[in-house]
Amino acid sequence: MSMNIRVLTPDRVICSTTADEVVLPGLTGQIGVLEGHASLITALDTGLLRLKLNEKWTPIILCGGLAEIDQNRVTVLVNDVEELTSLELSEVTQELEKATLAVESAETNKARLDAALELKKATARVEAVNYLS
Structure with a gap:
C-alpha cells in the first residue's frame, strides 16, 4: 500500500x-x-x-x-x-560555486539572506540532477 x-x-x-x-x-x-x-x-x-x-x-x-x-x-x-527541465550537472555545479561565493562575499544582512536562499536552491538542483541521472 x-x-x-x-x-x-x-x-x-x-x-x-x-x-x-x-x-x-x-x-x-x-x-x-x-x-x-x-x-x-x-x-x-x-x-x-x-x-x-x-x-x-x-x-x-x-x-x-x-x-x-x-x-x-x-x-x-x-x-x-x-521546474526540473534540462539540468546539466556541469551547469548546476557552476551555479553552486557562484552561489557559495555570493554568500561568502555578501556585505549586508539582506544580501547574505538572498545569497543563502540561492545557495539552497543551487544545492537542491545538484541533488536533483544526481537523482535524475
Whole structure:
C-alpha cells in the first residue's frame, strides 16, 4: 500500500500522486515519511522533495512551505516550485560555486539572506540532477 501525496502552490496543483516513501526538506533536516507515519504538521525549507514509487525517485525543488502528514496522506503547501527541465550537472555545479561565493562575499544582512536562499536552491538542483541521472 502507498501514501497519497499532493504538492500545491497558491495558484496550481504541482502533483497529485501516490508514493511508497517521501523525503521532505524540513527546517532542521530531512524528514522521511513512510506508510503509517504519525500525524504531523511541519514547516519546510527551500530544498529537495523526493518521492519514491516502484523503486524510482522523483525530485521536486520546493521554495519553502508547510507539510501535513495524516493517515497515509501527505499534503505539501509551498510558495513555489522550480521546474526540473534540462539540468546539466556541469551547469548546476557552476551555479553552486557562484552561489557559495555570493554568500561568502555578501556585505549586508539582506544580501547574505538572498545569497543563502540561492545557495539552497543551487544545492537542491545538484541533488536533483544526481537523482535524475
